[in-house]
Amino acid sequence: MTVKETLQKTYVFDDNMKPHLTTVQQDPKTENGVRTIPLSSSLEKHLKQLKITQSENKLKLGKSYIKSDYVFTDDIGKTIDNKRPNTTLKTILKRLDIEPIKFHGLRKTYATRLFENGVPPKTVQVLLGHADIQITMNIYTEVMEDEKYKDIDKLDTIFNF
Known part of the structure:
Protein backbone atom coordinates (compact mmCIF):
# COMPACT_ATOMS: atom_id res chain seq x y z
CA MET A 1 0.00 0.00 0.00
CA THR A 2 1.41 3.36 -0.94
CA VAL A 3 0.92 6.43 1.24
CA LYS A 4 1.48 9.52 -0.85
CA GLU A 5 -1.02 12.06 0.43
CA THR A 6 -3.35 12.73 3.30
CA LEU A 7 -6.84 14.15 3.54
CA GLN A 8 -7.48 16.98 5.96
CA LYS A 9 -10.73 18.67 6.92
CA THR A 10 -10.25 22.40 6.93
CA TYR A 11 -12.14 25.62 6.48
CA VAL A 12 -11.93 27.40 3.14
CA PHE A 13 -13.25 30.93 2.82
CA ASP A 14 -15.43 31.97 -0.11
CA ASP A 15 -15.36 35.40 -1.80
CA ASN A 16 -17.54 36.82 0.99
CA MET A 17 -15.10 35.47 3.63
CA LYS A 18 -17.69 32.93 4.76
CA PRO A 19 -15.99 29.71 5.98
CA HIS A 20 -16.95 26.35 4.49
CA LEU A 21 -15.65 23.05 5.88
CA THR A 22 -14.06 21.03 3.11
CA THR A 23 -11.66 18.14 2.64
CA VAL A 24 -8.32 18.92 1.01
CA GLN A 25 -5.53 16.69 -0.22
CA GLN A 26 -2.08 17.46 1.09
CA ASP A 27 1.35 15.94 1.41
CA PRO A 28 2.13 13.91 4.54
CA LYS A 29 3.70 15.87 7.41
CA THR A 30 7.21 14.60 6.72
CA GLU A 31 9.16 13.26 3.76
CA ASN A 32 9.15 9.84 5.44
CA GLY A 33 5.36 9.95 5.53
CA VAL A 34 5.43 9.10 1.83
CA ARG A 35 6.05 5.38 1.88
CA THR A 36 5.08 1.95 0.65
CA ILE A 37 3.85 -0.42 3.33
CA PRO A 38 3.93 -4.14 2.58
CA LEU A 39 0.64 -5.90 3.31
CA SER A 40 0.12 -9.33 4.76
CA SER A 41 -1.57 -11.79 2.42
CA SER A 42 -4.70 -11.90 4.60
CA LEU A 43 -5.03 -8.11 4.63
CA GLU A 44 -4.41 -8.01 0.89
CA LYS A 45 -7.27 -10.51 0.46
CA HIS A 46 -9.65 -8.26 2.45
CA LEU A 47 -8.61 -5.20 0.47
CA LYS A 48 -9.21 -7.02 -2.82
CA GLN A 49 -12.71 -7.90 -1.62
CA LEU A 50 -13.26 -4.24 -0.74
CA LYS A 51 -12.18 -3.29 -4.27
CA ILE A 52 -14.71 -5.79 -5.70
CA THR A 53 -17.47 -4.29 -3.53
CA GLN A 54 -16.53 -0.79 -4.71
CA SER A 55 -16.62 -1.93 -8.34
CA GLU A 56 -20.07 -3.42 -7.81
CA ASN A 57 -21.24 -0.14 -6.27
CA LYS A 58 -19.84 1.77 -9.27
CA LEU A 59 -21.82 -0.44 -11.64
CA LYS A 60 -25.03 -0.08 -9.61
CA LEU A 61 -24.80 3.68 -9.21
CA GLY A 62 -23.28 4.59 -12.56
CA LYS A 63 -22.60 8.33 -12.89
CA SER A 64 -23.83 8.93 -9.33
CA TYR A 65 -20.79 7.09 -7.95
CA ILE A 66 -17.97 9.41 -6.83
CA LYS A 67 -14.81 8.16 -8.52
CA SER A 68 -11.52 8.35 -6.62
CA ASP A 69 -8.42 6.28 -5.98
CA TYR A 70 -9.07 6.12 -2.25
CA VAL A 71 -9.31 2.78 -0.52
CA PHE A 72 -11.77 3.68 2.21
CA THR A 73 -14.95 5.16 0.85
CA ASP A 74 -18.64 4.81 1.61
CA ASP A 75 -21.15 3.05 -0.64
CA ILE A 76 -21.35 5.99 -3.06
CA GLY A 77 -17.57 6.47 -3.32
CA LYS A 78 -17.27 9.45 -0.99
CA THR A 79 -14.23 9.41 1.30
CA ILE A 80 -15.23 8.44 4.80
CA ASP A 81 -15.49 11.07 7.50
CA ASN A 82 -12.37 11.27 9.64
CA LYS A 83 -14.44 10.55 12.77
CA ARG A 84 -15.94 7.34 11.39
CA PRO A 85 -13.00 4.98 12.12
CA ASN A 86 -12.95 6.13 15.75
CA THR A 87 -16.71 5.69 16.11
CA THR A 88 -16.66 2.27 14.45
CA LEU A 89 -13.75 1.07 16.58
CA LYS A 90 -15.47 2.28 19.75
CA THR A 91 -18.62 0.35 18.80
CA ILE A 92 -16.68 -2.84 18.05
CA LEU A 93 -14.65 -2.68 21.26
CA LYS A 94 -17.76 -2.03 23.34
CA ARG A 95 -19.51 -5.03 21.75
CA LEU A 96 -16.47 -7.19 22.59
CA ASP A 97 -16.25 -5.73 26.12
CA ILE A 98 -12.74 -4.43 25.48
CA GLU A 99 -11.42 -1.21 27.00
CA PRO A 100 -11.95 1.51 24.39
Whole structure:
Protein backbone atom coordinates (compact mmCIF):
# COMPACT_ATOMS: atom_id res chain seq x y z
CA MET A 1 0.00 0.00 0.00
CA THR A 2 1.41 3.36 -0.94
CA VAL A 3 0.92 6.43 1.24
CA LYS A 4 1.48 9.52 -0.85
CA GLU A 5 -1.02 12.06 0.43
CA THR A 6 -3.35 12.73 3.30
CA LEU A 7 -6.84 14.15 3.54
CA GLN A 8 -7.48 16.98 5.96
CA LYS A 9 -10.73 18.67 6.92
CA THR A 10 -10.25 22.40 6.93
CA TYR A 11 -12.14 25.62 6.48
CA VAL A 12 -11.93 27.40 3.14
CA PHE A 13 -13.25 30.93 2.82
CA ASP A 14 -15.43 31.97 -0.11
CA ASP A 15 -15.36 35.40 -1.80
CA ASN A 16 -17.54 36.82 0.99
CA MET A 17 -15.10 35.47 3.63
CA LYS A 18 -17.69 32.93 4.76
CA PRO A 19 -15.99 29.71 5.98
CA HIS A 20 -16.95 26.35 4.49
CA LEU A 21 -15.65 23.05 5.88
CA THR A 22 -14.06 21.03 3.11
CA THR A 23 -11.66 18.14 2.64
CA VAL A 24 -8.32 18.92 1.01
CA GLN A 25 -5.53 16.69 -0.22
CA GLN A 26 -2.08 17.46 1.09
CA ASP A 27 1.35 15.94 1.41
CA PRO A 28 2.13 13.91 4.54
CA LYS A 29 3.70 15.87 7.41
CA THR A 30 7.21 14.60 6.72
CA GLU A 31 9.16 13.26 3.76
CA ASN A 32 9.15 9.84 5.44
CA GLY A 33 5.36 9.95 5.53
CA VAL A 34 5.43 9.10 1.83
CA ARG A 35 6.05 5.38 1.88
CA THR A 36 5.08 1.95 0.65
CA ILE A 37 3.85 -0.42 3.33
CA PRO A 38 3.93 -4.14 2.58
CA LEU A 39 0.64 -5.90 3.31
CA SER A 40 0.12 -9.33 4.76
CA SER A 41 -1.57 -11.79 2.42
CA SER A 42 -4.70 -11.90 4.60
CA LEU A 43 -5.03 -8.11 4.63
CA GLU A 44 -4.41 -8.01 0.89
CA LYS A 45 -7.27 -10.51 0.46
CA HIS A 46 -9.65 -8.26 2.45
CA LEU A 47 -8.61 -5.20 0.47
CA LYS A 48 -9.21 -7.02 -2.82
CA GLN A 49 -12.71 -7.90 -1.62
CA LEU A 50 -13.26 -4.24 -0.74
CA LYS A 51 -12.18 -3.29 -4.27
CA ILE A 52 -14.71 -5.79 -5.70
CA THR A 53 -17.47 -4.29 -3.53
CA GLN A 54 -16.53 -0.79 -4.71
CA SER A 55 -16.62 -1.93 -8.34
CA GLU A 56 -20.07 -3.42 -7.81
CA ASN A 57 -21.24 -0.14 -6.27
CA LYS A 58 -19.84 1.77 -9.27
CA LEU A 59 -21.82 -0.44 -11.64
CA LYS A 60 -25.03 -0.08 -9.61
CA LEU A 61 -24.80 3.68 -9.21
CA GLY A 62 -23.28 4.59 -12.56
CA LYS A 63 -22.60 8.33 -12.89
CA SER A 64 -23.83 8.93 -9.33
CA TYR A 65 -20.79 7.09 -7.95
CA ILE A 66 -17.97 9.41 -6.83
CA LYS A 67 -14.81 8.16 -8.52
CA SER A 68 -11.52 8.35 -6.62
CA ASP A 69 -8.42 6.28 -5.98
CA TYR A 70 -9.07 6.12 -2.25
CA VAL A 71 -9.31 2.78 -0.52
CA PHE A 72 -11.77 3.68 2.21
CA THR A 73 -14.95 5.16 0.85
CA ASP A 74 -18.64 4.81 1.61
CA ASP A 75 -21.15 3.05 -0.64
CA ILE A 76 -21.35 5.99 -3.06
CA GLY A 77 -17.57 6.47 -3.32
CA LYS A 78 -17.27 9.45 -0.99
CA THR A 79 -14.23 9.41 1.30
CA ILE A 80 -15.23 8.44 4.80
CA ASP A 81 -15.49 11.07 7.50
CA ASN A 82 -12.37 11.27 9.64
CA LYS A 83 -14.44 10.55 12.77
CA ARG A 84 -15.94 7.34 11.39
CA PRO A 85 -13.00 4.98 12.12
CA ASN A 86 -12.95 6.13 15.75
CA THR A 87 -16.71 5.69 16.11
CA THR A 88 -16.66 2.27 14.45
CA LEU A 89 -13.75 1.07 16.58
CA LYS A 90 -15.47 2.28 19.75
CA THR A 91 -18.62 0.35 18.80
CA ILE A 92 -16.68 -2.84 18.05
CA LEU A 93 -14.65 -2.68 21.26
CA LYS A 94 -17.76 -2.03 23.34
CA ARG A 95 -19.51 -5.03 21.75
CA LEU A 96 -16.47 -7.19 22.59
CA ASP A 97 -16.25 -5.73 26.12
CA ILE A 98 -12.74 -4.43 25.48
CA GLU A 99 -11.42 -1.21 27.00
CA PRO A 100 -11.95 1.51 24.39
CA ILE A 101 -9.00 3.16 22.67
CA LYS A 102 -8.86 5.82 20.00
CA PHE A 103 -8.36 4.69 16.42
CA HIS A 104 -4.86 6.20 16.41
CA GLY A 105 -4.10 3.87 19.34
CA LEU A 106 -4.14 1.00 16.86
CA ARG A 107 -0.89 2.45 15.53
CA LYS A 108 0.71 1.89 18.92
CA THR A 109 -0.77 -1.61 19.08
CA TYR A 110 0.68 -2.32 15.62
CA ALA A 111 4.14 -1.14 16.68
CA THR A 112 3.92 -3.01 19.98
CA ARG A 113 3.08 -6.30 18.26
CA LEU A 114 5.95 -5.79 15.82
CA PHE A 115 8.39 -5.20 18.69
CA GLU A 116 7.03 -8.17 20.63
CA ASN A 117 7.70 -10.36 17.61
CA GLY A 118 11.29 -9.26 17.21
CA VAL A 119 10.90 -6.78 14.35
CA PRO A 120 13.92 -4.43 14.47
CA PRO A 121 13.24 -0.83 15.55
CA LYS A 122 14.53 0.53 12.21
CA THR A 123 11.92 -1.52 10.34
CA VAL A 124 9.18 -0.29 12.69
CA GLN A 125 10.37 3.28 12.10
CA VAL A 126 10.05 2.89 8.33
CA LEU A 127 6.65 1.20 8.53
CA LEU A 128 5.29 3.96 10.78
CA GLY A 129 6.79 6.69 8.58
CA HIS A 130 8.80 8.34 11.35
CA ALA A 131 11.52 10.67 10.07
CA ASP A 132 13.92 9.73 12.85
CA ILE A 133 14.50 6.49 14.76
CA GLN A 134 14.48 8.53 17.99
CA ILE A 135 10.80 9.38 17.47
CA THR A 136 9.98 5.69 17.27
CA MET A 137 12.14 4.80 20.23
CA ASN A 138 10.85 7.65 22.42
CA ILE A 139 7.21 6.83 21.77
CA TYR A 140 7.60 3.07 22.24
CA THR A 141 10.23 2.99 24.99
CA GLU A 142 7.95 1.19 27.46
CA VAL A 143 7.42 -1.56 24.91
CA MET A 144 11.14 -2.01 24.57
CA GLU A 145 11.44 -1.97 28.38
CA ASP A 146 9.06 -4.95 28.63
CA GLU A 147 10.95 -6.78 25.90
CA LYS A 148 14.22 -6.18 27.73
CA TYR A 149 13.04 -8.38 30.60
CA LYS A 150 11.91 -11.13 28.26
CA ASP A 151 15.19 -11.02 26.35
CA ILE A 152 17.37 -11.14 29.43
CA ASP A 153 16.04 -14.63 30.16
CA LYS A 154 17.56 -15.73 26.86
CA LEU A 155 20.98 -15.37 28.50
CA ASP A 156 20.24 -18.49 30.54
CA THR A 157 19.90 -20.43 27.30
CA ILE A 158 22.94 -18.85 25.70
CA PHE A 159 25.17 -19.59 28.67
CA ASN A 160 23.50 -22.92 29.57
CA PHE A 161 22.47 -21.81 33.07
